[in-house]
Amino acid sequence: MTNPAPDHESTAAPVEPHRVLVLNSGSSSVKYQLLDMRDRSRLASGLVERIGEETSRLVHTPLTGGGAGPRERTGRIADHAAALEAAAEELTADGLGLDSPELAAIGHRVVHGGLRFSAPTVITDEVLTEIERLVPVAPLHNPANITGIRTARALRPDLPQVAVFDTAFHTTMPESAARYAIDVETADAHRIRRYGFHGTSHAYVSRRTAELLGRAPEDVNVIVLHLGNGASASAVAGGRCVETSMGLTPLEGLVMGTRSGDIDPAVVFHLKRVAGMSTDEVDVLLNKKSGLVGLCGDNDMREIRRRIEEGDERAALAFDIYIHRLKKYIGAYAAVLGRVDAVAFTAGVGENSAPVREAAIAGLEEFGLAVDAGLNSVRSGEPRLISPEYARVAVAVVPTDEELEIADQTFALVEGPGSS
Numbered sequence: 001m002t003n004p005a006p007d008h009e010s011t012a013a014p015v016e017p018h019r020v021l022v023l024n025s026g027s028s029s030v031k032y033q034l035l036d037m038r039d040r041s042r043l044a045s046g047l048v049e050r051i052g053e054e055t056s057r058l059v060h061t062p063l064t065g066g067g068a069g070p071r072e073r074t075g076r077i078a079d080h081a082a083a084l085e086a087a088a089e090e091l092t093a094d095g096l097g098l099d100s101p102e103l104a105a106i107g108h109r110v111v112h113g114g115l116r117f118s119a120p121t122v123i124t125d126e127v128l129t130e131i132e133r134l135v136p137v138a139p140l141h142n143p144a145n146i147t148g149i150r151t152a153r154a155l156r157p158d159l160p161q162v163a164v165f166d167t168a169f170h171t172t173m174p175e176s177a178a179r180y181a182i183d184v185e186t187a188d189a190h191r192i193r194r195y196g197f198h199g200t201s202h203a204y205v206s207r208r209t210a211e212l213l214g215r216a217p218e219d220v221n222v223i224v225l226h227l228g229n230g231a232s233a234s235a236v237a238g239g240r241c242v243e244t245s246m247g248l249t250p251l252e253g254l255v256m257g258t259r260s261g262d263i264d265p266a267v268v269f270h271l272k273r274v275a276g277m278s279t280d281e282v283d284v285l286l287n288k289k290s291g292l293v294g295l296c297g298d299n300d301m302r303e304i305r306r307r308i309e310e311g312d313e314r315a316a317l318a319f320d321i322y323i324h325r326l327k328k329y330i331g332a333y334a335a336v337l338g339r340v341d342a343v344a345f346t347a348g349v350g351e352n353s354a355p356v357r358e359a360a361i362a363g364l365e366e367f368g369l370a371v372d373a374g375l376n377s378v379r380s381g382e383p384r385l386i387s388p389e390y391a392r393v394a395v396a397v398v399p400t401d402e403e404l405e406i407a408d409q410t411f412a413l414v415e416g417p418g419s420s
């Protein structure tokens, strides 16, 4: 693809670049959105899911004019680079190609920012090198984010590319939550601490939950359950994160699609010493062959629920283990917060799986938590309450919008004072 040609024909004043393209490369998906930052409206959005599997699917939704519906492609999309190329083709087909002079910047979700990045950052070669250095602590994610950055830079080398880090929102965690109880010198020498991830989502969802309750974020304590393929919980007190379930890497915490979440670290020694596995083999086992997929062979909650309906016991056990861990975190974060005003479910599973929400809250009446079956079964893209009126704590479904949050932060950075 080429750079935009200057429009020599036109005598009209050039339009100030006002669009932002956001690339959110998750472990198994790429989400993209093109936004007009003059009114923060979406011009197009898309999702490529199940990347690398035979059942990959791209859904592209043009959101401007004509009322054209979503376009879908199915069949294997091999990797994140292929997914981005397919997305660029779809945008071009809508006349919204990356060569547009109206594009102001490209905002990238970057999962691990380590200790260095706690704010959105314009990507230079040096920043990219630092993101690469952090690959060992985000092995499923930073490589996908780097692919996104390289692909976008190749398409538009002239544009500012901005990294928005998953770890940023969690930098407010107190040391009591951020430190592991290991030798301090060793931890500090190797920057081993709990960073937390999905921060853009936890920030956005906790704010939206306060709005849903009609209260200021500073006055509200929220437990956010971000349940996607990767999953994490956070305790947000008055708008600031005080605890989250992921740690040095996105492996700690909840049971996820393919990741184990919490385990006794001695399992690793055991697998190496007794089972004879290499470090890399253990890494792959815990990151890619564990969680729901390790327990029952499927990581998609839709498929797991379908199997449970058919009486599949392995799928039922996987579901129970997933829910048990989730409940433990809800209880733990209620204790950390002292007072809970709301529990918010978000991301692929949290927004779409009524059975997960029902099971996670079941039996927690003593904590002031309950779910109304009728409200829970409503399908809507809007934030909504699913708790009965009598419940002391609000339970909500709050769709996340990492892309809007990334676009806002990206545009603010490139338009802000001191930007080039």
Ligand SMILES: Nc1ncnc2c1ncn2[C@@H]1O[C@H](COP(=O)(O)OP(=O)(O)O)[C@@H](O)[C@H]1O
Pocket: 026, 027, 028, 029, 227, 228, 229, 230, 257, 299, 300, 301, 302, 347, 348, 349, 352, 353
């Ligand atoms: N309609 C649905 N019902 C239940 N689960 C769903 C539904 N749609 C998506 N999911 C779940 O959401 C997951 C993807 O969530 P998402 O937040 O997009 O993940 P990630 O960003 O980690 O790739 C899928 O693996 C699937 O388990």
Ligand SMILES: CC(=O)OP(=O)(O)O
Pocket: 025, 026, 027, 028, 111, 141, 166, 197, 198, 228, 229, 230, 231, 250
């Ligand atoms: C950090 C993380 O787990 O991200 P995702 O849920 O997109 O895989």
Ligand SMILES: [Mg+2]
Pocket: 026, 228, 229, 347
């Ligand atoms: Mg995600």
